[in-house]
Amino acid sequence: MSSLVTKVKLKQIEQLVEKGRRFDDRGLMDTREIKIEQGVIEKAEGSARVFLGKTEVLVGVKVETGEPFPDTPNDGVMTVNAELVPLAHPDFEPGPPDEKSIELARVVDRGIRESHAISTEKLCIEAGKKVFVVFVDVYVLNHDGNLIDASALAAMAALMNTKIPNYEIKDDGELKIKQGYTPLPMKSHPITVTIGKINNKLVVDPGQEEESVMDSRITFAINEDGNICAIQKGGSSFFKPQQILEASKIALDKVAELRKKLNW
Amino acid sequence: MNEKSDKLIDKKGIRGDGRKADELRPVKLQVGVLPNADGSAYIEHGKNKILAAAFGPREMHPKHLAQADRMVLRCRYHMAPFSVQERKSPAPSRREVELSKVIKESLEPALFLELYPRTGVDVFIEVLQADGGTRCASITAAALAIADAGVPMKDLVVACAAGKVDDTVVLDLYDAEDKLGSADVPVACMPNLDAVTLLQMDGVLSPDEFEKAVSMAMDGCKKIYEVQKEALKTKYMVVKEVDE
């Protein structure tokens, strides 16, 4: 059934893209409208809700104390988890994370981690023993395409909104939480841009209908120095080497534009 | 990734394992190593030792996963508990789930999925020993396993990584470089069709370095492709030699 609908839509979307247009009246290089609300969950140490067109992602950040990884005893820990909650789309089913949600979490994680967005060295409480652990939980609330960019934006917005509790170490080595909070120390603000390939044409920020007909996608996370810090190709087709360079240039331009708009 | 003071590349530009910046590790491939699989291959890429097996096309189980208009490719990338320094739990990790997905998507473009609707091809990859670059070596072996199963293909798929170590862009990172280097860019391609089917990156690269890394990885792919093609021919060549 759905594949029949898709075939009609595929033609429609393909024909539009061929003319440099899209079915929601955007240009091929246009991002949908972005809305960011921070601090929407009071019980979380940080949170943000991001709308990318009709795609809606809520990210909550919880900060707890825990053990550092043995190979990085002086660094705090960050983990990203993503849930494609069933209320967001009829295709999302309850159950353990599937490959889509795991890929989503890992791509968001990679952008933040590789750009050293969080100053993890400032999250050490006692070297080798106790550090702050930052849990970034991505909750997709409405799926209308390009979950990667929406989730990466929401994760960064939530981290920028995150406060860690003030503390002191008592003489017996115990940790005592004091009054007040300090903003989570950050040193980079990566922005992620995803580009889809439809009928051999590149389009920025693919929507859900476009995703259902596009061959492949490629995601770039880019920091404020204009360096690339994470890439992920997805989908069951390929890119010509030339298209990859073209896509990287589009992503660099797009990120610069978004950075200005968001003031990150 | 960590920055450590001890250099991975010496003053003469020689890497920790004796290679030059644009040099590959030795690659050995063997086709048809598993009698029960429809197709199989074994790769030794440096110290990586990986087995890949392909089954099908066959009926999909469970049946609801079958697609009415196309064949479904499934991949499972899995690391043996003894394949790394510290025992890895045999339960699939999130990393393995993601790699299974990107490996599948790197192989799909090479298949004629519409030819055998309602069927599935299963590819199982077991990493017996890991030394950096397992996803790439897995792809190179898996493509051979699929070809050996007699599944029609548009091209073989071959993969290789490039990355950045001590401010130098280098080809085919081994374990230590992977861990201590500042970027890793795995690339898979269909060499005859000049098409990139897997591209990932972690670390930090300038746009120029990125361009250089991709082209270096593509060159690496082309070199491995020659070994890959020969490995496939070697299995089927035996048949022909009776002639002489």
Add this chain to the structure above:
Amino acid sequence: MPTFFEKKQLVTPGELLAEGDYLPGENSYVENGKIYAARIGLVDSDNKKVNVVALRAFYVPKTGDIIIGTVVEVGFNGWTVNIQAPYTALLRASDVLSRPFKPQNDELSAVLNAGDLIVAKIASYDRAHDPQLTVAEPGLGKITRGQILKVTPTKIPRIIGRKGSMISMIKQETNCQIILGLNGVILVTGKTPENEEVAITAIRKIEEESHTSGLTDRITQLLKEQKQPITLEETQQ
């Protein structure tokens, strides 16, 4: 408009075979005017058509093909049959019973049970439906004796030989009945197991050396050599 191969050259998937005024044939495909191999095999051209004779392939059902299959399941109104293809085949009870099938009277497993081998014809098959089999013709039905061997389905034409020359020679020299399932399953039925063995050895040799020249001579030789001791034994008995 060049070609990039020598006759009978071994090629791998993705190798460029020809450009321009050529057509893709078996196991080759065209993209942007270029013809590439799609399977490991030996390339050849037939006029403007570029074919790759696959050295490894699987059976794809075609209506009218005679095949040999194994019953894997007894269902409510028929049997599921493994035919060594990407799809399992169905054999309807009414086709075998040649009368209306009554579930209350007819015990299907008494007619054909799981594990039974049958010679059957593909009655119908398309992309959307699994193949249907029929056994309602002379020579088709349950196999009760003989030996089974499996070969790569692409080798069957070579075993048949030009105008059936190869297979008739084997049949004649070994006194065996041989049914070649187009799905690569072969049934050999002879007067003695020894006869069957000779036929099987010959078929195996064709499979292994199918793409070499002078094969017919070598098979003739093999059949003569193998035949000698057997006739001796027979006279002794």
